Structures are given as C-alpha cells and as structure tokens.
Amino acid sequence: MRSTLKMPKVGDAVDEVVISEIQAKVGDKVAEGQTLFVVETDKTQVEVPAPFAGTVVEIKIAAGDDVKTGAPTMVLEV
Numbered sequence: 001m002r003s004t005l006k007m008p009k010v011g012d013a014v015d016e017v018v019i020s021e022i023q024a025k026v027g028d029k030v031a032e033g034q035t036l037f038v039v040e041t042d043k044t045q046v047e048v049p050a051p052f053a054g055t056v057v058e059i060k061i062a063a064g065d066d067v068k069t070g071a072p073t074m075v076l077e078v
Contacts, residue, residue, distance in 0.1 A: 011041055014042075
C-alpha cells in the first residue's frame with residue numbers, strides 16, 4: 001500500500017519552510033522515526049522523521065524548495 005506523506009506543521013507560527021537537505025532517496029527502506037529530510041524555518045532547522053516504516057517510492061520535493069504545511073513530500077510503500 002502506498003501512502004503520501006505531507007509536510008507536518010513544524011512550529012506554531014510556521015506555515016512554510018525551506019527544504020535544506022533530503023536524507024532518503026528512492027528505493028531506500030526507512031524505519032519509523034528515521035529522518036527523511038531537514039527543513040529550515042526563520043529560527044531553526046528541524047528534522048522530519050518517517051511516521052512509519054516503508055520504502056521510498058517517490059520524492060516530491062527538492063533541496064531549496066519552499067514547502068507549505070500539508071503539501072505532499074514523499075510517497076512510501078508500506
């Protein structure tokens with residue numbers, strides 16, 4: 001089963017972040033809690049973990065992208 005991950009809310013007043021680093025690639029098997037990518041806000045960097053284990057089948061973001069809360073980021077095969 002495929003599941004599309006969405007950009008989580010990373011702060012109370014933050015609705016858009018910049019992707020600074022992607023740590024997973026297509027074909028990677030990831031564990032629940034493993035960092036998928038890192039985002040930057042005006043004040044800090046935040047690691048975004050996998051909400052569940054699976055295999056990365058699609059990446060919908062790239063380093064440098066501005067991404068809004070709720071936007072699709074990756075697709076995992078469970």
